[in-house]
Amino acid sequence: MTVAFTLNNREVCSEAGGAERLLDVLRDEFGLTGAKEGCGEGECGACTVLLDGKPVCACLVPLCQVEGCVMLTVEGVADGDELAPLQQALLDGGGIQCGACTPGIVLAAGAHLAECDKPTRAGVNGALAGNICRCTGYERITRSVLAAAKDRELAAAPFVRARRDEPGAEARSAEGDTELSLPATASTTLVAGGTDLLAGGTAAWEGFRRSNAVMDLTRMPALKGVRMAKDHLDIGAAVTFTELRHHPLVCEHLPMLAAVAGMIGARQIQNRATLGGNMANASPAGDSLPVLLALDAEVLVVGAGGERRVPYAEFHTGYRQTILEAGELIKRVLVPLPKPGSRWYLRKVGTRAAQAISKVLFAACFEMEAGAIVRARLAAGSVSPVPLCLRRAAAACATQRPTEELARRVARLARSEATPIDDVRSSARYRSHVLARLVRRAVLSLQA
Numbered sequence: 014m015t016v017a018f019t020l021n022n023r024e025v026c027s028e029a030g031g032a033e034r035l036l037d038v039l040r041d042e043f044g045l046t047g048a049k050e051g052c053g054e055g056e057c058g059a060c061t062v063l064l065d066g067k068p069v070c071a072c073l074v075p076l077c078q079v080e081g082c083v084m085l086t087v088e089g090v091a092d093g094d095e096l097a098p099l100q101q102a103l104l105d106g107g108g109i110q111c112g113a114c115t116p117g118i119v120l121a122a123g124a125h126l127a128e129c130d131k132p133t134r135a136g137v138n139g140a141l142a143g144n145i146c147r148c149t150g151y152e153r154i155t156r157s158v159l160a161a162a163k164d165r166e167l168a169a170a171p172f173v174r175a176r177r178d179e180p181g182a183e184a185r186s187a188e189g190d191t192e193l194s195l196p197a198t199a200s201t202t203l204v205a206g207g208t209d210l211l212a213g214g215t216a217a218w219e220g221f222r223r224s225n226a227v228m229d230l231t232r233m234p235a236l237k238g239v240r241m242a243k244d245h246l247d248i249g250a251a252v253t254f255t256e257l258r259h260h261p262l263v264c265e266h267l268p269m270l271a272a273v274a275g276m277i278g279a280r281q282i283q284n285r286a287t288l289g290g291n292m293a294n295a296s297p298a299g300d301s302l303p304v305l306l307a308l309d310a311e312v313l314v315v316g317a318g319g320e321r322r323v324p325y326a327e328f329h330t331g332y333r334q335t336i337l338e339a340g341e342l343i344k345r346v347l348v349p350l351p352k353p354g355s356r357w358y359l360r361k362v363g364t365r366a367a368q369a370i371s372k373v374l375f376a377a378c379f380e381m382e383a384g385a386i387v388r389a390r391l392a393a394g395s396v397s398p399v400p401l402c403l404r405r406a407a408a409a410c411a412t413q414r415p416t417e418e419l420a421r422r423v424a425r426l427a428r429s430e431a432t433p434i435d436d437v438r439s440s441a442r443y444r445s446h447v448l449a450r451l452v453r454r455a456v457l458s459l460q461a
């Protein structure tokens with residue numbers, strides 16, 4: 014298999030094999046060793062490159078997915094021997110010590126300057142949340158980026174060039190109703206953003222490497238795009254969290270979904286990870302899953318036998334198990350528009366804001382009328398083997414006013430429905446306690 018792409022402004026091709034990691038191809042075949050392997054699982058950002066202008070972790074991208082893409086590595090940033098202004102600012106501002114993280118930081122920060130007219134401290138920190146530096150300390154890095162941003166256009170120029178709108182990029186992200194090809198065999202490996210599949214050392218990654226047949230879902234127009242239907246938003250399974258986070262229809266009608274998209278990993282992960290991948294991966298800690306439960310979503314599944322529409326509440330059948338049969342895939346996710354006046358509440362509790370697997374995530378949607386709750390849907394992640402609908406707690410809210418007494422009762426019920434476990438991230442007791450606190454706060458938030 015020959016994969017052709019633009020690399021630092023040069024047309025190149027590779028025959029390394031579609032399942033090979035982009036990071037290995039860049040380093041071993043093209044001799045571009047600026048992208049480093051720190052963790053091999055998307056956590057550290059040392060392997061960051063720009064793919065069609067967006068920062069991604071090269072350790073999580075299979076070569077087959079870069080066909081026709083425009084790629085920028087740190088080797089393509091400077092102008093000959095002259096460092097780019099952002100690189101010079103990091104040098105001048107003491108934003109570099111050992112330099113292992115620097116290529117990734119240059120690309121992640123450069124992409125941010127290219128897309129943001131008015132860079133702020135918070136914005137820069139958010140853009141760099143997926144890049145770990147073990148020695149400099151982040152303050153100097155942030156200050157250096159902000160110093161470069163004083164002449165933003167100049168600093169952004171090398172990275173804007175990597176975003177150039179060429180027709181290939183448009184075609185790759187287009188949506189449409191073109192016929193959907195189905196997996197050739199039941200054993201075909203489906204890959205979307207690859208952020209679960211390629212995360213180093215997992216059984217899934219080994220399976221992917223051994224797989225004879227791979228199907229790239231990100232190039233299927235039928236799985237892309239967000240559309241307004243009569244009473245719901247119709248979201249393609251291969252829509253990324255970055256797309257969800259910024260999509261005007263999602264931001265306007267389903268702000269809780271846009272908000273959770275911004276809580277997934279960090280920018281490099283959001284740029285690749287898809288909603289369908291989060292659902293099919295079926296981790297009880299998948300962050301979008303309780304939100305889809307609270308929003309009462311449905312799933313459109315397609316396979317050789319045709320399409321079926323399933324309530325999302327029935328999708329997860331056990332620990333990391335779903336209703337998907339061999340050869341089936343998630344095509345679209347249908348999310349009803351909340352009734353006017355509805356309120357929502359969402360909290361993720363993890364070790365830090367970015368790149369953290371949830372200890373608890375709680376999502377709620379309340380239909381309200383004249384200050385009283387008409388109906389509630391409450392759901393939580395990381396507190397049971399599957400993303401959990403808190404049915405008894407939700408039922409107790411119906412037709413009630415959000416008083417302190419109700420908040421305590423609903424919190425007690427939610428706690429009794431959860432079955433959390435002790436693991437490396439948290440204890441069962443802590444999870445139960447946090448869940449009850451969040452539920453209570455959600456009900457009390459309705460008083461405002």
Ligand SMILES: Cc1cc2nc3c(=O)[nH]c(=O)nc-3n(C[C@H](O)[C@H](O)[C@H](O)COP(=O)(O)OP(=O)(O)OC[C@H]3O[C@@H](n4cnc5c(N)ncnc54)[C@H](O)[C@@H]3O)c2cc1C
Pocket residue numbers: 054055056202203204205206207208209210211212230250251276277278279282285286287288289290291292293294298299300301337341342343344368369370371
């Ligand atoms: C550093 C890091 C941080 C992360 N942080 C978070 C986080 O904060 N919250 C969170 O929830 N997750 C997180 N994840 C996990 C991961 O990013 C998400 O689960 C993501 O949504 C997976 O989507 P993907 O497109 O990358 O899936 P892939 O890795 O491509 O696929 C995952 C699985 O789903 C299957 N699949 C994909 N799409 C479909 C489809 N349409 N139909 C049927 N099967 C399909 C694949 O065959 C595969 O088995 C993180 C991962 C990493 C590496």
Ligand code: FES
Pocket residue numbers: 049050051052053054055056057058059060061070071072073
């Ligand atoms: S090597 Fe750490 S994110 Fe890729």
Ligand code: FES
Pocket residue numbers: 108109110111112113114115145146147148149
């Ligand atoms: S400068 Fe050493 S890891 Fe960042």
